[in-house]
Structure formats: C-alpha cells, structure tokens
Amino acid sequence: MAAEPEGTPIWLDASFPDLEAAKTFYGEVLGWTFGESAEEYGNYTQAFSDGKAVAGLAPRMPGQEDWPTGWFLFFASSDIQAGTAKIRELGGRTVMDPMAVGDFGHMTIAADPGGVTFGLWQPGTHQGFEKQGEPGSYCWAEITTREPEKADQFFPALFSYDVKRMEDDAIDFKVYDLGGETVIGRMKMTEDFPPELPSHINPYFAVENCDDAVAKVVKLGGQKHFGPHDTPFGRFAAVSDQQGAGFSVIDLSTTSGDLPKIS
Known part of the structure; x- marks a missing residue:
C-alpha cells in the first residue's frame, strides 16, 4: 500500500x-x-x-x-x-x-x-483505515474551534494544506486541501455550542439511514444534539454516545440543495 x-x-x-x-x-x-x-x-x-x-x-x-x-x-x-x-x-x-x-x-x-x-x-504494519467513505466507517471530520484564526495558521503550516473558504454568511467554515483533494473542514464554534464544550475534531461516520442511526443512539442512552438535517453533502446529525463521546452520522446518499461555492 x-x-x-x-x-x-x-x-x-x-x-x-x-x-x-x-x-x-x-x-x-x-x-x-x-x-x-x-x-x-x-x-x-x-x-x-x-x-x-x-x-x-x-x-x-x-x-x-x-x-x-x-x-x-x-x-x-x-x-x-x-x-x-x-x-x-x-x-x-x-x-x-x-x-x-x-x-x-x-x-x-x-x-x-x-x-x-x-x-x-x-x-508500520498498521496502515490505518482499511475502509472509509462507506456505511460503517469514517468519512469526514471537522476541526471545530473557538479560535479559528489559530487553526487556520497552525494546521496549514504543519501539513502544507491549501485553505479555501465556503461562501456562506451564516457560518465561518473553511476546507483544507491536500494535493488538490479536500481532506478536512474547519468550523468556527458559535454561541450555539455549549460553553463547556472545548474545541475539538468532530468525526463523521457514514450510515445507511441517518434517522435510524439517531434512533439507535437515543435508544442506547446517547444524545442527539443537532439534526437530522438535509444538506448537499448528505443527511446528517450530531450526536454523542452514552459515555459522552461526540460524533456525527451521515447518509451520504440522501442529498438536498446545491453545493456551496468554495473559494
């Protein structure tokens, strides 16, 4: 590999x-x-x-x-x-x-x-993900931070990312590209986020059906924090497990709306 x-x-x-x-x-x-x-x-x-x-x-x-x-x-x-x-x-x-x-x-x-x-x-012998971008696996992540300027300076300098901005007045969102491929997003945390929640990286796991996945999360003692919500990238929701680990689930096959402009 x-x-x-x-x-x-x-x-x-x-x-x-x-x-x-x-x-x-x-x-x-x-x-x-x-x-x-x-x-x-x-x-x-x-x-x-x-x-x-x-x-x-x-x-x-x-x-x-x-x-x-x-x-x-x-x-x-x-x-x-x-x-x-x-x-x-x-x-x-x-x-x-x-x-x-x-x-x-x-x-x-x-x-x-x-x-x-x-x-x-x-x-070494462990090369990382053997599956991604499909149901049951990692597909995306967002650096979710209260100090976006620091992230925008640090991560591109560390990994030689190209930084592009999503043209959306409602959110401060950028993407980091590597070799012409977008590899991770960067979102500014707003006052909508709980004040006790620290800056973090939010991983997304692909699922067959977002609503079904959220129902299972809640049934098993986890929490739903946002969504399910339709986007051009898929139907997703932000959740946490019953021990407090946060993540998002997304059905990549269910999309709605036009893709945002990235510049």
Missing part, C-alpha cells in the same frame, strides 16, 4: 470508562464487530466493518480518569519525531510524546494553540 500523504486523516480511536458498553453501542449503531483485545497494549481493541479495520477502542488507562471521553483523529506522518518538533515550533503542545506501538507504528498526541487535540501516526 502506498504511503498516505502527510496530513491525511489516517486513523481514529477513543478510550472509554466502560469499553464493553462502548462496543455494544457502536456495534448496534454502526454495525461494528470487534477483534481480540490486546492486553500488551492496554486492551486496545480494533473495530471492523465488513471485516475491514475502521477504528480503535480502548479502556481508560491509569492516570487518564479525568480525560474527557472523545474520538481522536490521527493524521499521517512520515517522521513522527520531526512532526512533533514542528508542532512545538508552531506553538502547539504535546499531550503524549512520540512512542512506538510495537511494530504497528509510531504515534504522538498533541493540541493546536487553540486546544484542538489530534494525533500523528507514522505507519
């Missing part, structure tokens, strides 16, 4: 106070199945859709009891040490210093100057 360009979203994982409850939740909402937990890696467990790796789940580790529950998006890195040094040079900070994960690869967890947490992943 060819290496993903630097800055490409490559993997997604989360740690949970109750791993078994998380597996039950995502198994029903997204149809995931799960591999054997790896005790030598803190019972890290891979999730699969149609037999293909789509995400990782793990229990909280000692010392992480106060960490917020949430999904971490990892970006491809060809040199984890150089990437981490660049994060610091650009005013970001490391939450977890670079470390080897067996022969699977190398990782670090960091935050931009506005507090958006993310990871770098330098692949």
